[in-house]
Amino acid sequence: MASQQKLQKARARLMMEAPYFGEIASGLRLAADEDLPTFRSEREALRYNPSWLAECSVAQIETVLAAAAMHRVLGHEERGVRRHDRLWQLATDYAVNAMLRANGFDLPELMRYDPRFQGMYAEEIYAELRQSMTIQESQEEGSEAPPPPQREDEHGREDRRHTQKGSGKSPSPEVSEMQEAAEELERARLERIFEKMRRREELPEGLERLVPRYFARRIDWREELRRYLGGLYKSAYRFSPPSLKHLYRGYALPSLHSEALEIVIAVDSSGSVDEEMLGDFFAEVESLMEQFDDYRIELLVADMKVRSHRSYGPGEILERKIEGGGATDFRPVFEWIERELLRPTLLLYFTDAAGSFPAEAPPYEVIWVLSREAEVPFGERIVLCRE
Known part of the structure; x- marks a missing residue:
């Protein structure tokens, strides 16, 4: 007791x-x-x-x-x-x-x-x-002294040697699934x-x-990114234009309007990003374009300055135009967005995070898709894990 x-x-x-x-x-x-x-x-x-x-x-x-x-x-x-x-x-x-x-x-x-x-x-x-x-x-080799006792x-x-305990029999599929679910x-x-x-x-x-x-930095990053972007790509009720279905009764109801995914994507093309990594970055951008029916993507390629910009909509083919190879400075991308765009919903930045960051967080959401474990001063981060 x-x-x-x-x-x-x-x-x-x-x-x-x-x-x-x-x-x-x-x-x-x-x-x-x-x-x-x-x-x-x-x-x-x-x-x-x-x-x-x-x-x-x-x-x-x-x-x-x-x-x-x-x-x-x-x-x-x-x-x-x-x-x-x-x-x-x-x-x-x-x-x-x-x-x-x-x-x-x-x-x-x-x-x-x-x-x-x-x-x-x-x-x-x-x-x-x-x-x-x-x-x-x-040091004790060759000595006739007895080995130290078990402690x-x-x-x-x-x-003793660490081994998995058990009967030696593999658990049934049902038991394995239950164990995996409990561990998850x-x-x-x-x-x-x-x-x-x-x-x-x-x-x-x-x-x-x-x-x-051992934690969520090594999650299934694609699933996490899909979940996040899926929250942006949603249907919302709006009064403009209103539903005409009940106008004859003297009132208008909000219509169901399907929003397009509107984001900015920046790809780091600095010297610290090798060709394989750039290939991974662009492959993931293509994958995102295939997942959504309606979107508007402003794609920037940048190192210490913005090297290229192109807008993409549904059905357009991604152009893998890569310019850069210099030092890494993230500030020009944020400055370009502030100068050229209305406030975006989200900036998705593919990078290794080895560069100079803005002094302050922007007034919109930022997700850093990183090629390695690294710290960022603001925004969310998802580590791209190569299989």
């Missing part, structure tokens, strides 16, 4: 004091296990020894919950397949615990911490631990929490370096 009361109190405090960790921990399944010496993180579950937990302070239990949450976020169990189990567990513990320490959590003695691993991925830490182990084995880590796991829902939940806390500027210190490799 004491452990349950402490768990509930620790969860509530974690939600108030560290909401990112708290929201993720609220989705963890808690399971008591008297066979464990302390606790263990297993995918969506936190298994713990209730007797040990009853001896912990509420602050220490907060740390345990936050650690389990981060192991879940970073998918450490899935990423550890075919790795030396004890070394991988040590590496993941060092990665998580260093981040918790940087965010002010009080680490109990059982939780390993080494400041030299601050801000490092588990894979990076694992490589260092493997190298250290190899050097040690090399348990802070979670009570014995040294969980990924979506974690992504929503991440984005919500990012907007509130409440992400933990050091998290943004670790998380983008």
